[in-house]
Amino acid sequence: MSNRTLAGAAVALAALAAVPALPFMSKYYLLLAFDALLFGAIAMSLDLLIGYTGLVSFGHAAFFGLGAYATAVCLERKIVSLWICLAAAVVVVGLYALLVSYFATARRGIYFALLTLIFAEVVYTFFRYTQTFGGSDGIQGVPAAELAPGVALDTPLKNYYLVLVFLALAWLTCRTLVGSHFGRVLVAIRENEDRARFLGYNVTRYKMGVCLVSALLTGVAGALYPGRSGFATPDLMLWTVSGEFIIMVMIGGLGTLVGPVIGGVFFVVLQEKVSSYVDWYFIVIGLVLVLIVLFMPKGLLGFRRVQGFAQWRSGQ
C-alpha cells in the first residue's frame, strides 16, 4: 500500500471522526450516519466479489441478517460482551458461508447468483417461520452490548465510532487483500477463469476464500446492527436487501473499494431523505440509478469520466 493511499485514508478517517462535531448533528443524524457507514462497509466487502472476482452474490443479506441474529440472540440471553457477540457472528456466518460458497463456486455466472439467492431465501424463510427466533417479529428490544464490563455501547455516538473503527479495519483488510498476490489471482479469475486454471491456480479454492472474507465482513457488520437498532428481524434478510447492496456497489463504482463505500452512504442518505417526503421513494432511487448507469458507467467515483449524451449515444 502506497504512502499516498494511507495518507488519504487517514484524512478520510479524521474527517469522518469529526462528523459528530458538526453543528446540526442530532441523535437522528448520528443514526443515519451509522447506517451510512455500516452499509458502505457492506458494499465494500461485496465489491471484493463483484468488482474484483466477477462473482455477483445475490444473497449477501443472509450474511448480514445472520450476523445481526447472532448478536441479538446473545444480547437477549444477557450475554452482553461485544466480543462474544462478534465471535458468535463470525462462527455462524463463517459456517454458513462455507456451505454456500462450496456449492455456489462450483458454478459460474448466473448460476452463482442464483445459488446464493436460493440459500439466502432458505435462511430468510427459516427465521421468518421459526418461533424460537421470534418468527416474523424477530428479536426485539435487546440491551446494548458492552465493550468491556461496565462500558456499554448505549448511545448513538458510541455506536457511530464503533462502526467507524469497523469500517477502517474492513477497508484495511480489503485493501491488503486486493493488493496481494491473492488479489491479483482474483482479478485473473475475473478476466479469464480458464486462463487462471491452466497457469496452475485452483480457482475454486480462491473463489471460496474471497467469498468467506466478504461474507465475514458483512456478517460482522450485521453483528453491529442490533447495537444501533435494538432488534434483528427476518426483513434484514429479504432478497431486496441483497439487491440494495448490489445497487450500492454499482452506484459507487465496481472494483474500487472506496467507491462502494460512497455508494452505500449515498444510497442510505438518499433513501432516508426521499422517503421522508414521499412514499414512492424507490422510483426516485431507481431513476438516479438509471442516470448513473447511463452517464457514469464507472460509478460515482468515476465522475471525471462523465460524458455528454451525444457521445454516449454514439457509443464512444
Next chain:
Amino acid sequence: MLNVRDLHAGYGATPILFGVSLEVREGEAVALLGKNGMGKTTLMKAVMGFLRPWSGRVEFQGAGITGLTPHEIARRGVGLVPENRRIFPGLTVRENLELGLSAVRGRSAGLRRDRLTEVFRHFPRLAERIDQPGRTLSGGEQQMLAIGRVMMAGARIILMDEPTQGLAPAMVRHIREMIRELGRLGVTVLLVEQNARMALNVCDRGYIMEKGVIVFEGPARELRESPVTREKLGV
C-alpha cells in the same frame, strides 16, 4: 515425455477426436498441423484437462494425467500458450508474468528475479512495457507475454496453439526465432499451427491431423517435401 494414446473426445454427443495417438519426446519440437476444424484445439483441451476424453490415455513423464483438473496438470509442468487473446488484459506485464510463477507455493523471490531477467533477455520489448496493462500491448507483444508467462512457470513442455495467427510477418519471424530459442534451452514444444511452412521450419517432427485422426507423421524435412503435406494442407 508427452504420450497421447488412442484418444477419443468430443462435445456433447458430437465426436471430434477419433483415436488420436501422438508422442513428443523430451527436448523435441513437434508440429501438429491441420486445417481449421480438424480437432487440433480439441486435442489441446483434452491434454490440458479442460475436456474429459471419452476414452484413451494421456501420459506426461510416464504418469497418467487423464482426468486430472487443469490446475493439477499445469502444476506438473505442462504450460499452455492458448490461441487468440492470450493474457490478462487488466493486469500489468509484470503482474501477468508473476502470475505464471506463483501458482505453486514456496518459490523464492530470487527465483522470480532470475526468471524475470531471463524472460526480459529474450523479450526486451516486455521490459520496456513492464508496468503497462496487458490490453495496451500489440498482438505480437501479447504473444510474447503469453510465452514469457509459461517460461516464468518453468514449464517442462509448452503447448502452443496457433501462436502466429493474425500476426504481422515481422512478428511471425520473431515468434519463430523464439520457438527455436526454446528448443536450444531444452524446452519441449508441441506447436499447433496452420502455418505449416513456418512450423516445419522450426520443428523436428510433425503430425498432420484430418477429421479427428492423425493421417501422416514424420520428420519435418520429410513433411516439407512430401506431396501429402501439400495435399492435406494446401501449402
